[in-house]
Amino acid sequence: VLSNHGKLLCVIMKMLKGKRVIVTGASSGIGEQMAYHLARMGSHILITARTEVKLQKVSTQCRELGAASIHYVSGSMENMSPQSCLLGGLDMLILNHVGSTHFGYFKGDIEHPRKLLEINVLSYVAMTVSALPMLKESRGSVVAVSSLAGKVGNPFTVPYSTTKFALDGFFSSLRQMLIVENANVSITLCVLGYINTGKAAMKAVSHVICNKPAPKEECALEIIKSGALRQRELHYPYISVTIPLILRDWVPDFLDALTRNIMDIEKVERT
Numbered sequence: 001v002l003s004n005h006g007k008l009l010c011v012i013m014k015m016l017k018g019k020r021v022i023v024t025g026a027s028s029g030i031g032e033q034m035a036y037h038l039a040r041m042g043s044h045i046l047i048t049a050r051t052e053v054k055l056q057k058v059s060t061q062c063r064e065l066g067a068a069s070i071h072y073v074s075g076s077m078e079n080m081s082p083q084s085c086l087l088g089g090l091d092m093l094i095l096n097h098v099g100s101t102h103f104g105y106f107k108g109d110i111e112h113p114r115k116l117l118e119i120n121v122l123s124y125v126a127m128t129v130s131a132l133p134m135l136k137e138s139r140g141s142v143v144a145v146s147s148l149a150g151k152v153g154n155p156f157t158v159p160y161s162t163t164k165f166a167l168d169g170f171f172s173s174l175r176q177m178l179i180v181e182n183a184n185v186s187i188t189l190c191v192l193g194y195i196n197t198g199k200a201a202m203k204a205v206s207h208v209i210c211n212k213p214a215p216k217e218e219c220a221l222e223i224i225k226s227g228a229l230r231q232r233e234l235h236y237p238y239i240s241v242t243i244p245l246i247l248r249d250w251v252p253d254f255l256d257a258l259t260r261n262i263m264d265i266e267k268v269e270r271t
């Protein structure tokens with residue numbers, strides 16, 4: 001007998017079987033896991049990233065897991081033509097890629113936020129603008145992967161937070177525009193907490209952040225589910241994202257204290 005969770009998963013799998021899905025930033029981390037979930041669901045998948053050899057490995061794994069089809073486009077999102085990814089229709093666009101950034105105090109290097117805005121924001125805008133005609137035709141979905149750092153300020157992710165806050169501004173406003181236009185395209189903003197992707201960069205922060213990271217596999221599935229169910233926002237992990245959001249609006253001073261509590265400030269100053 002299937003649990004309610006199991007029944008919902010079956011529904012999601014049927015919704016995505018045969019659907020055409022793009023996942024950006026899918027050569028590793030959460031994006032890689034999203035590609036594998038979609039493959040198990042029998043979707044037609046296109047994945048993007050810069051590292052072709054990694055894309056080839058992920059593609060091979062997706063084929064073995066049952067993808068209806070799998071293609072990849074390698075290149076940096078700073079200068080990728082969105083059209084190169086948009087061939088023959090689209091049902092779901094999952095924007096997930098992220099530029100590398102430093103976890104520490106922002107020392108005023110303006111070029112870093114400028115580059116990060118290109119990778120983390122303007123390429124999301126360009127991909128969305130190019131995909132909209134196809135998504136309007138298919139009554140599809142856009143899923144933008146953001147962060148708690150895009151809803152609540154953090155002292156050690158200033159440039160990164162700048163880009164993630166911008167995603168909220170763009171996609172929340174675009175959602176309202178599409179509603180006014182009666183265009184049946186859903187916009188889902190995924191507000192994520194700390195996720196365990198096992199990468200070196202994550203290890204670099206693990207000694208500073210006190211809470212335990214959530215599993216990338218479950219995170220990836222929750223992102224896909226939120227897009228398929230056309231949710232406005234996903235908060236994952238639910239508690240560790242929702243509590244700071246409540247505190248931000250109602251008890252900001254306590255949030256400042258909480259930030260100091262979940263981060264070993266002194267350790268950051270030495271990194």
Ligand SMILES: NC(=O)C1=CN([C@@H]2O[C@H](COP(=O)(O)OP(=O)(O)OC[C@H]3O[C@@H](n4cnc5c(N)ncnc54)[C@H](OP(=O)(O)O)[C@@H]3O)[C@@H](O)[C@H]2O)C=CC1
Pocket residue numbers: 024025026027028029030031048049050051052054075076077078096097098099100119145146147148192193194195196197199202
């Ligand atoms: N991990 C976490 O704790 C959290 C992650 N998030 C968000 O989740 C998403 C995925 O993060 P995560 O899986 O940790 O990231 P990873 O660093 O593991 O993966 C990032 C992906 O983006 C690709 N990428 C990086 N730079 C570029 C570029 N310039 N052009 C095109 N592709 C690029 C990388 O591939 P390649 O290097 O081959 O290009 C890789 O596939 C991001 O949007 C991130 O902000 C949000 C909150 C917490």
Ligand SMILES: C[C@H](CCC(=O)NCCS(=O)(=O)O)[C@H]1CC[C@H]2[C@@H]3C(=O)C[C@@H]4C[C@H](O)CC[C@]4(C)[C@H]3CC[C@]12C
Pocket residue numbers: 099100101102103147148149150152153154157192193194195199200201202205209
């Ligand atoms: C420091 C992380 C970014 C690491 C990076 O640059 N990755 C690419 C490395 S590569 O060049 O080798 O490819 C940050 C990425 C996600 C951040 C976390 C997040 O977004 C959720 C929380 C938000 C909160 O405001 C602060 C703590 C977070 C856990 C935050 C910490 C920094 C990241 C892990």
